[in-house]
Amino acid sequence: MLNIILGAIALGSLWAVMTMGVYITYRLLDIADLSVEGSLVTGAAVGAVCITGGMNPWLATIMALLAGMVCGLATGLLHTKLRIPPLLAGILTMIALYSINLRIMGRANITLLHVDSVFTPLQNLPFMAGLEAQGIMTKNVAILICGLLICFVVSAFLYWFFGTEIGCSIRATGNNQQMVRALGINTDTMILLGLMLSNGLVAMSGALIAQNQSYADVQMGTGSIVIGLASVIIGEVLFGSTKSFKRTLLAMTLGAITYRIIIALVLKAGMPANDLKLFTAITVAICLALPQIKSWGRKLKGGHN
Amino acid sequence: MLKIDNIYKTFNIGTINEKHALNGLSLHLQPGDFVTVIGGNGAGKSTMLNAISGVWPIDSGSIVINGNDVTALPEYKRAIHLGRVFQDPMLGSAANMQIQENLALALRRGKKRTLRWGITAQEREQYHDLLKTLDLGLEDRLTSKVGLLSGGQRQALTLLMATLTKPDLLLLDEHTAALDPKTAAKVLEISDRIIAENKLTALMVTHNMHDAITHGNRLIMLKDGRIILDIAGEEKKHLTVEDLLAKFAIAAGEEMANDRMLLG
Secondary structure, three states, X not given: OHHHHHHHHHXXXXXXXXXXXXXXXXXXOOOOOOOHHHHHHHHHHHHHHHHHOOOOHHHHHHHHHHHHHHHHHHHHHHHHOOOOOHHHHHHHHHHHHHHHHHHHHOOOEEEOOOOOXXXXXXXXXXXXXXXXXXXXXXXXXXXXXXXXXXXXXXHHHHHHHOXXXXXXXXXXXXXXXXXXXXXXXXXXXXXXXXXXXXXXXXXXXXXXXXHHHOEEEOOOOOOHHHHHHHHHHHHHHHHOOOOOHHHHHHHHHHHHHHHHHHHHHHHHOOXXXXXXXXXXXXXXXXXXXXHHHHHHXXXXXXXXX | OEEEEEEEEEEOOOOOOOEEEEEEEEEEEOOOOEEEEEOOOOOOHHHHHHHHHOOOOOOXXXXXXXXXXXXXXOHHHHOOOEEEEOOOHHHHOOOOOEHHHHHHHHHOOOOOOOOOEOOOHHHHHHHHHHHHHHOXXXXXXXXXXXXXXOHHHHHHHXXXXXXXXXXXXXXXXXXXXXXXXXXXXXXXHHHHHHHHHHOOOEEEEOOOHHHHHHXXXXXXXXXXOEEEEEEEHHHHHOOOHHHHHHHHHHHHOOOOOOOHHHHO
């Protein structure tokens, strides 16, 4: 059981990077960006191809991040220059990326079983032998350490970035484009930057997930937007704060981890794995509907909305 | 300070809804002019302000602000010259951001955004002192989200934001129309004070004839996308609403239609 929870937390810390990317578009830019379903796989594909080609896994992960930023740029240009609504722009990129991802990989999946990942060096840390003696899977511990470290670095970066003049402008663009233009900021540029940053993080997360599961698969992105949204919402509801951005970033990491723990527990309780996506979709639907459900509750009690 | 020459704008060209919103409108403002703009619905008041701000390109004519021809510039590039307050109090500020963050965005109007920190400690003091002059108690709520403020408070904040970096031209687009009378009077008073203190050049669109007469040093009336009445100086000082109505009837060359502006 400990190993299951530990594995869930470790996996959650990798998905947390993706969750922060989804947070940027969904909450800060106020765009539901579906291109992440494609860019997650692009990240995994680029990472896998680079690693099997002999590249350092950290460098390969950075390459995935850059590839993701290009994906975000594509969605952004479709939206800002060609005036395609953001939802459709995201879907177009997502579909296009399916073919592109196959091209990058050359086939439907790439195994990473016999190569080093970013987690490999950590498995040889001195205390790992002791943990192994107690029956703990050291691979999960290594992933957890690495994942939390990456979450911390990404959170710190985002905290800094969204406090800068450019970062503030991006946040304002998600609030009120009319005002932002009146204050002399090019809203198109801000949307592009936001989408690039978001998809970069998502792709980086994809590369890490691929290294964790030891393969990259062209289908692995399916439903990832819903997982990302679920993590964002769970994080906000359970750990969020409207006051502090630091706290919000922490909530994203904790939200992604909580989601993975919930999934691990329901699987352990006997739910068929095939039903997972249905379960996730229902969970997200309920979370998104919470304000409406609450207002029904007030009506039933005879109060006003 | 502002030179608008012979500008035209037609919306929905070639459709049944074709609308000649601006019809060869020309207007020259001297530095320090505070001009009130009146006219019925669809006369082109807001359209004129939007043309100056560059919300969309005009069909022909030219717009020069403080010696800079801005006719071909996009909206965000003209912002360096313009302070703007909109009719809808929600449009002037970012609801999910703090009061001080909104002010910090406004302080950097027209400047290049960099990776420097978005707000400095020194600015915070400046904002505190400035908000105090509004006398709305906002100076103690620098870190409150703007979404928590009332319409009047947001409009006063937007005024402050529009003038934080002195604009060549301040555009007030019926900025008190959405407020209750008492709040509207307060926001107008703040507008007057800020314009006088900073010696701003301003254009104020209003539906209220009385406000149009009692504020500013010049009054223009628009009809069908051009200026039909232009009153300044001594003549404006002694103007009454009745005078204005009579002048309008003569200028328009027809009896007053059942127009909402009369109810203002």
